Amino acid sequence: MVKICCIGAGYVGGPTMAVIALKCPAIEVVVVDISFARINAWNSDQLPIYEPGLDDVVKQCRGRNLFFSTEVEKHVQEAEIIFVSVNTPTKTRGLGAGKAADLTYWESAARMIADVAKSDKIVVEKSTVPVKTAEAIEKILTHNSKGINYQILSNPEFLAEGTAIQDLFNPDRVLIGGRETPEGKKAVQALKKVYAQWVPEDRILTTNLWSAELSKLAANAFLAQRISSVNAISALCEATGANIAEVAYSVGKDSRIGPKFLNASVGFGGSCFQKDILNLVYICECNGLPEVANYWKQVIKINDYQKNRFVNRVVSSMFNTVSGKKIAVLGFAFKKDTGDTRETPAIDVCKGLLGDKAAISIYDPQVSEDQIQRDLAMNKFDWDHPIHLQPLSPTTVKQVAVTWDAYEATKGAHGVCILTEWDEFKELNYQKIYDNMQKPAFLFDGRNVVDPEKLRAIGFVVYAIGKPLDPWLKDLPAVA
Ligand SMILES: NC(=O)c1ccc[n+]([C@@H]2O[C@H](COP(=O)([O-])OP(=O)(O)OC[C@H]3O[C@@H](n4cnc5c(N)ncnc54)[C@H](O)[C@@H]3O)[C@@H](O)[C@H]2O)c1
Numbered sequence: 376m377v378k379i380c381c382i383g384a385g386y387v388g389g390p391t392m393a394v395i396a397l398k399c400p401a402i403e404v405v406v407v408d409i410s411f412a413r414i415n416a417w418n419s420d421q422l423p424i425y426e427p428g429l430d431d432v433v434k435q436c437r438g439r440n441l442f443f444s445t446e447v448e449k450h451v452q453e454a455e456i457i458f459v460s461v462n463t464p465t466k467t468r469g470l471g472a473g474k475a476a477d478l479t480y481w482e483s484a485a486r487m488i489a490d491v492a493k494s495d496k497i498v499v500e501k502s503t504v505p506v507k508t509a510e511a512i513e514k515i516l517t518h519n520s521k522g523i524n525y526q527i528l529s530n531p532e533f534l535a536e537g538t539a540i541q542d543l544f545n546p547d548r549v550l551i552g553g554r555e556t557p558e559g560k561k562a563v564q565a566l567k568k569v570y571a572q573w574v575p576e577d578r579i580l581t582t583n584l585w586s587a588e589l590s591k592l593a594a595n596a597f598l599a600q601r602i603s604s605v606n607a608i609s610a611l612c613e614a615t616g617a618n619i620a621e622v623a624y625s626v627g628k629d630s631r632i633g634p635k636f637l638n639a640s641v642g643f644g645g646s647c648f649q650k651d652i653l654n655l656v657y658i659c660e661c662n663g664l665p666e667v668a669n670y671w672k673q674v675i676k677i678n679d680y681q682k683n684r685f686v687n688r689v690v691s692s693m694f695n696t697v698s699g700k701k702i703a704v705l706g707f708a709f710k711k712d713t714g715d716t717r718e719t720p721a722i723d724v725c726k727g728l729l730g731d732k733a734a735i736s737i738y739d740p741q742v743s744e745d746q747i748q749r750d751l752a753m754n755k756f757d758w759d760h761p762i763h764l765q766p767l768s769p770t771t772v773k774q775v776a777v778t779w780d781a782y783e784a785t786k787g788a789h790g791v792c793i794l795t796e797w798d799e800f801k802e803l804n805y806q807k808i809y810d811n812m813q814k815p816a817f818l819f820d821g822r823n824v825v826d827p828e829k830l831r832a833i834g835f836v837v838y839a840i841g842k843p844l845d846p847w848l849k850d851l852p853a854v855a
């Protein structure tokens with residue numbers, strides 16, 4: 376039986392390996408991690424991540440050909456193919472701080488492989504890494520090789536959270552980059568054979584190593600760029616009376632542009648877009664391409680602008696102060712159908728409101744109070760380190776309450792901010808919410824989930840990103 380080991384049992388390692396195990400019953404897959412808590416959770420009924428469809432896949436193969444273990448070295452030693460899916464956060468200190476990828480976890484995984492391996496290995500980069508990382512990994516492995524042959528492949532992951540299982544079952548493409556030597560080509564074929572169990576051959580792309588590594592960064596940059604483009608236009612819509620939903624629909628009807636990823640929002644979040652663009656910017660700078668670096672930097676600047684703009688809309692609408700006012704925040708995750716809060720725009724919006732001394736009451740169907748408190752107390756970029764290595768929150772943020780019900784969160788509030796597009800927020804009884812709020816009652820929709828006209832008919836003052844402004848907001852500055 377072919378044996379695969381995956382180092383890193385996170386949002387990528389867990390679901391990808393579960394799907395490989397499901398689709399390839401003849402392969403034994405072991406996912407290993409240094410975090411006992413994570414592995415215990417993978418072995419329990421309460422998986423460590425919330426992802427629609429994941430429970431079912433794990434239940435079908437766990438204990439059959441899918442295993443989760445903390446015995447990292449043992450399973451690395453036994454495997455022929457080793458996926459490395461560890462964190463690659465943005466560096467917080469030293470050279471490239473705030474931009475470059477921190478490869479500490481990757482390097483330590485590579486050194487461990489070199490230490491324990493006794494047979495030839497195919498080492499697969501699953502984490503998102505800077506271009507040329509494979510060269511560095513190759514050096515670590517071959518300098519410590521004891522005569523063992525290593526082939527490094529780049530096989531970046533394109534799944535999105537919330538739809539991971541769907542994306543893995545039916546990927547737009549699987550990308551495999553390898554060395555163009557006979558051994559490199561053989562390794563590419565070995566990995567291709569795994570995916571070919573369920574992915575049509577014409578969707579398995581093979582390239583050289585550097586193209587595969589760069590394609591991942593480029594794909595995320597292009598996706599994020601679309602969101603910043605539509606968000607930039609949303610500001611102009613508000614200034615002119617155009618409606619972003621109509622503009623995005625009309626623009627996306629052009630088959631050269633397409634309709635996806637054109638939803639205006641309070642800003643993009645998630646552990647990938649900002650981190651990967653910063654990484655791309657750093658690589659451009661290191662390669663003497665400042666113009667290219669500046670071009671991509673703008674995608675992040677517009678995202679920051681959009682989050683600030685939202686906070687300023689809230690504060691300026693509410694008589695220029697939210698001090699001591701209760702603001703309900705509906706949704707804290709970075710998108711619907713996930714409990715993940717890494718880089719969620721909700722963190723920046725809440726911090727902005729707290730800066731103006733608001734009292735915040737938060738409800739999210741999948742995010743715990745502990746997580747929210749930790750996120751609001753944490754420093755930038757700390758959230759993408761392995762959970763057990765993150766600093767514990769020193770104190771709780773006092774002006775923040777977390778509730779398990781949208782009606783409780785909004786009771787007695789002066790304003791409501793919708794920051795995640797959970798489906799249940801479309802179905803809330805807004806009349807009931809309005810009746811229990813202070814007046815005038817404000818609603819700020821950062822995800823365009825409600826119908827502003829219906830809510831205005833109830834009595835709310837409504838701000839919705841990129842939509843024609845409420846008369847209340849018309850003469851107020853967009854950016855205070
Ligand atoms: N989250 C996504 O949707 C997504 C999608 C595509 C690619 N990626 C990329 O995949 C990589 C992993 O992302 P993630 O979201 O799964 O991160 P994660 O934090 O959820 O998981 C990473 C895991 O690796 C473990 N780990 C770190 N160092 C280790 C070591 N030396 N040995 C064993 N385990 C170790 C950590 O304990 C953690 O559980 C990142 O490079 C990310 O950019 C993420």
Ligand SMILES: O=c1ccn([C@@H]2O[C@H](COP(=O)(O)OP(=O)(O)O[C@H]3O[C@H](CO)[C@@H](O)[C@H](O)[C@H]3O)[C@@H](O)[C@H]2O)c(=O)[nH]1
Pocket residue numbers: 503532533534535536537595598602635636637638639640641642643644645646647648709710711
């Ligand atoms: O039209 C849109 C689409 C998305 N978003 C926001 O953008 C962020 C990212 O969303 P999404 O891309 O769906 O989720 P991720 O899980 O971050 O997935 C991205 O990042 C992954 C990690 O690299 C890649 O694998 C995926 O292909 C890529 O879509 C979220 O805050 C969304 O709310 C918008 O504001 N408007």
